[in-house]
Amino acid sequence: MKSHAPLMVKKFGGTSVGSVERIEAVADRVSQDIASGQRAIVVASAMSGETNRLVGLARDINPRYRGPAYDMLLASGEQVSIALLAMALEKRGVKARPMLAYQLGIKTDAIFSKARIQSVNKEKLMSLVDEGYTPIVAGFQGVSGEDITTLGRGGSDTTAVALAAVLDDASCEIFTDVPSIFSADPRLVKKAREISSISFEEMMEMASLGSKVLHYRCVELAVKYGVRIHLRSTFEKRDGTWVVPEGETMEAPVVSSITHDPNTCVIKIFPLPAAEGFLTELFTRLTDRNVVVDIITQSQNEEGQRLAFSVTEEDVVAAEDIVRSLLPDTAQISVMKNLAKISAVGVGMRHHPGVAARFFKSLHEHKIPIHLVTTSEIKISAVIDKARLEEAATSLHTEFDLDNEDA
Ligand code: ASP
Ligand code: MG
Numbered sequence: 001m002k003s004h005a006p007l008m009v010k011k012f013g014g015t016s017v018g019s020v021e022r023i024e025a026v027a028d029r030v031s032q033d034i035a036s037g038q039r040a041i042v043v044a045s046a047m048s049g050e051t052n053r054l055v056g057l058a059r060d061i062n063p064r065y066r067g068p069a070y071d072m073l074l075a076s077g078e079q080v081s082i083a084l085l086a087m088a089l090e091k092r093g094v095k096a097r098p099m100l101a102y103q104l105g106i107k108t109d110a111i112f113s114k115a116r117i118q119s120v121n122k123e124k125l126m127s128l129v130d131e132g133y134t135p136i137v138a139g140f141q142g143v144s145g146e147d148i149t150t151l152g153r154g155g156s157d158t159t160a161v162a163l164a165a166v167l168d169d170a171s172c173e174i175f176t177d178v179p180s181i182f183s184a185d186p187r188l189v190k191k192a193r194e195i196s197s198i199s200f201e202e203m204m205e206m207a208s209l210g211s212k213v214l215h216y217r218c219v220e221l222a223v224k225y226g227v228r229i230h231l232r233s234t235f236e237k238r239d240g241t242w243v244v245p246e247g248e249t250m251e252a253p254v255v256s257s258i259t260h261d262p263n264t265c266v267i268k269i270f271p272l273p274a275a276e277g278f279l280t281e282l283f284t285r286l287t288d289r290n291v292v293v294d295i296i297t298q299s300q301n302e303e304g305q306r307l308a309f310s311v312t313e314e315d316v317v318a319a320e321d322i323v324r325s326l327l328p329d330t331a332q333i334s335v336m337k338n339l340a341k342i343s344a345v346g347v348g349m350r351h352h353p354g355v356a357a358r359f360f361k362s363l364h365e366h367k368i369p370i371h372l373v374t375t376s377e378i379k380i381s382a383v384i385d386k387a388r389l390e391e392a393a394t395s396l397h398t399e400f401d402l403d404n405e406d407a
Pocket of ligand 2: 213
């Protein structure tokens with residue numbers, strides 16, 4: 001007999017399953033939710049620290065290797081956590097069934113370590129649910145042919161949204177160790193406040209701007225399939241933050257959050273060689289070494305052409321090597337480290353002019369030098385000295401009326 005109890009995909013992150021005690025606490029929560037009338041599909045990450053440990057082992061053997069063995073290794077952490085969680089649920093009288101990606105037909109492409117989900121065997125999943133089981137699904141992994149693949153670090157979120165996307169009428173809850181999304185990182189901005197709802201677009205910008213709240217691909221999938229996500233605390237019952245389509249957010253301030261990425265370096269070059277095709281050559285070489293370039297600015301006057309671009313600290317050495325190998329000794333190359341990117345994000349920017357003016361005014365009043373700037377329709381970002389990050393975030397937070405006055 002089919003049940004019409006609400007169907008919830010519940011994803012628990014690494015810290016939520018980080019120890020036996022926490023796994024027991026998650027099992028308490030899930031069994032209570034089931035007792036209160038929900039049907040659940042659980043997705044779990046590896047126990048916290050485990051995936052990093054596995055990456056470390058692989059690196060010790062061969063730092064350059066990527067391929068089936070690497071993904072097989074990394075995917076093993078989730079196998080442990082789902083088995084333990086299933087045992088903890090069984091102990092509470094819940095019929096739980098731990099499921100690896102191959103058992104559930106989570107099929108992906110063959111791009112190891114960055115695989116994309118192509119399909120999920122929905123019938124298999126629903127037949128378990130209809131038989132009264134709670135499937136406990138390994139996040140982060142998929143299968144391509146006979147190989148195990150992984151979805152990229154933080155990919156369990158994506159597994160959860162993909163499951164919710166294929167099921168009709170399923171809701172998606174992502175449980176984590178923070179109670180909600182904040183208007184800024186509370187460790188940086190004392191007056192940061194909780195956000196009750198935020199749009200997909202804003203969440204995508206935040207994910208790509210360095211906020212570690214949700215995996216970028218997961219938000220992309222949520223947009224594509226209209227999956228509303230409820231981000232909430234594993235250990236508190238209250239509501240957290242809803243990530244929903246634009247127009248459904250309850251609050252619609254011009255700027256909804258101040259986000260930052262403390263891991264930024266800038267390389268400046270002057271003058272660029274006049275040779276045609278130089279930029280193509282430079283960026284092709286960077287791509288070949290897997291250097292991810294973020295902001296790029298280029299300008300030209302009578303004295304010549306200037307270029308500046310930003311990369312992460314992990315990539316700066318490779319980027320500098322490439323630049324030096326392509327440029328004559330006479331070119332000035334400066335490599336600026338210890339920088340951070342600070343951004344204001346908000347869909348309200350689309351309709352309210354003057355955000356850039358307020359952004360610059362606020363940084364200017366605090367005499368915070370800006371090294372690079374970039375904008376999109378709904379965000380403005382500046383690269384500044386890391387030492388000024390807290391001051392910049394706090395002043396922008398106040399400027400855009402985000403302060404929680406009770407804090
Ligand atoms: N365990 C994987 C990681 O640490 C996936 C995840 O946690 O979402 O990246
Ligand atoms: Mg995560």
